Amino acid sequence: MAAFLPTMRVAAILLAAGQGRRFSAQTASPVAKQYLTLGGRPVIRHAADALIPHVQILQPVGERASLDEALSGLRAPSGCTIAPCVPGGETRQDSVRAGLEALDRLPEGEKPDLVLIHDGARPYVPAEVTRAVIDALSAHGGAIPGVPVADTIKRVRDGVITDTVPRTDLYRAQTPQGFRFGLLRDLHRGAAASDATDDAALLETAGHHVAMVAGSEDNIKLTYKEDLVRLERLIGPTLLPRTGLGYDVHAFAEGRPLILCGITVPHTRGLAGHSDADVGIHALCDAIYGALAEGDIGRHFPPSQNEWKDADSARFLVHAGERIRARGGMLINADLTLICERPKIGPHAQAMRERLADLLQVGVDRISVKATTSERLGFTGREEGIACTAAVSVLVP
Ligand SMILES: Nc1ccn([C@@H]2O[C@H](COP(=O)(O)OP(=O)(O)OP(=O)(O)O)[C@@H](O)[C@H]2O)c(=O)n1
Numbered sequence: 001m002a003a004f005l006p007t008m009r010v011a012a013i014l015l016a017a018g019q020g021r022r023f024s025a026q027t028a029s030p031v032a033k034q035y036l037t038l039g040g041r042p043v044i045r046h047a048a049d050a051l052i053p054h055v056q057i058l059q060p061v062g063e064r065a066s067l068d069e070a071l072s073g074l075r076a077p078s079g080c081t082i083a084p085c086v087p088g089g090e091t092r093q094d095s096v097r098a099g100l101e102a103l104d105r106l107p108e109g110e111k112p113d114l115v116l117i118h119d120g121a122r123p124y125v126p127a128e129v130t131r132a133v134i135d136a137l138s139a140h141g142g143a144i145p146g147v148p149v150a151d152t153i154k155r156v157r158d159g160v161i162t163d164t165v166p167r168t169d170l171y172r173a174q175t176p177q178g179f180r181f182g183l184l185r186d187l188h189r190g191a192a193a194s195d196a197t198d199d200a201a202l203l204e205t206a207g208h209h210v211a212m213v214a215g216s217e218d219n220i221k222l223t224y225k226e227d228l229v230r231l232e233r234l235i236g237p238t239l240l241p242r243t244g245l246g247y248d249v250h251a252f253a254e255g256r257p258l259i260l261c262g263i264t265v266p267h268t269r270g271l272a273g274h275s276d277a278d279v280g281i282h283a284l285c286d287a288i289y290g291a292l293a294e295g296d297i298g299r300h301f302p303p304s305q306n307e308w309k310d311a312d313s314a315r316f317l318v319h320a321g322e323r324i325r326a327r328g329g330m331l332i333n334a335d336l337t338l339i340c341e342r343p344k345i346g347p348h349a350q351a352m353r354e355r356l357a358d359l360l361q362v363g364v365d366r367i368s369v370k371a372t373t374s375e376r377l378g379f380t381g382r383e384e385g386i387a388c389t390a391a392v393s394v395l396v397p
């Protein structure tokens, strides 16, 4: 191995172009399984992190915007390149071929000698499994990891067992599967219409030897929701996106300061209300409580309680932010629109964003504050009050 590895250029094709139909059918997840968050990072990101120490080129295959986001901040060790992602195809085999062709377009001298094909939906491949695959390629055209089948295997037709299949030489195939680059490229070019579910099958059919090395029971492919439960035990909880909407209105009142989104805005009048009447924070709190399905601001801070009279609404927002964290979640972003003719919000929008971000303990890039008039129509148009809408996205286990 010591003599073999340093002379070989190894690439990994990371597959992420699947739709995860089996998983979505069970869970109705709006997010493709490879982009679900496990332990704070997307599934595909775990897979990339696991592969990258072993390769000189990482070639992601899938939809560019999703992959760029999921892999953002991924640092390649020196001597390793993360190639621009290429779109996948209709089948897994089409996607592998797209990755191989992208690698083949590299200039001579930069093309890999060996290629690993890895499911982006396998986030927990142990380093020793990847090493064993690469090592086995010193003696074989292909090598794949697998685990021996432990259960008794039955063939069943129409609900009735037809026979018992001897299991002594049966293995469950995993990835990364490793190959001589030129060999796999040529076999894929000649096998466009085959329905192989893995890459080793192409070599087997063509009569090449493929070595089986020790896989791992932890090298789980996220296929069904039961797999997610097992992966969560290994890596951490899955965060799913949720959305909340909030809306609030307060009437203008003489003799009160105007508090909007946590800051005092110079104006001729303030807003009337039981608390400080911060219409922006109230709409934002309702959006957060809505995303968590935890009622509304009135449930947490009833206007009937004197305790909240003239209260600083910043306290309400701190509470809403704490509720996200208490649920093990995180705020993705919040977008507020203040609706008023006057005062002009633009000059204060940045200070409002910073204050809200501070109260929620998130980066200011996650908070948007904008404004519109209602073209002098309705109560906001007549300057009787200010309205605010808020939308938030959160990730929650
Ligand atoms: N056209 C496809 C199909 C699959 N894959 C990738 O191949 C890996 C393994 O495939 P599988 O688990 O079958 O994924 P899906 O095809 O997404 O799942 P399903 O069959 O349930 O739709 C996954 O990382 C998947 O994203 C791909 O890149 N292109």
Ligand SMILES: C[C@](O)(CO)[C@H](O)COP(=O)(O)O
Pocket (backbone or CB within 6 Å): 092, 119, 172, 173, 174, 175, 197, 198, 199, 221, 223
């Ligand atoms: C390549 C693979 O991961 C080996 O187990 C598998 O074949 C992927 O596709 P499948 O459709 O989930 O079998």
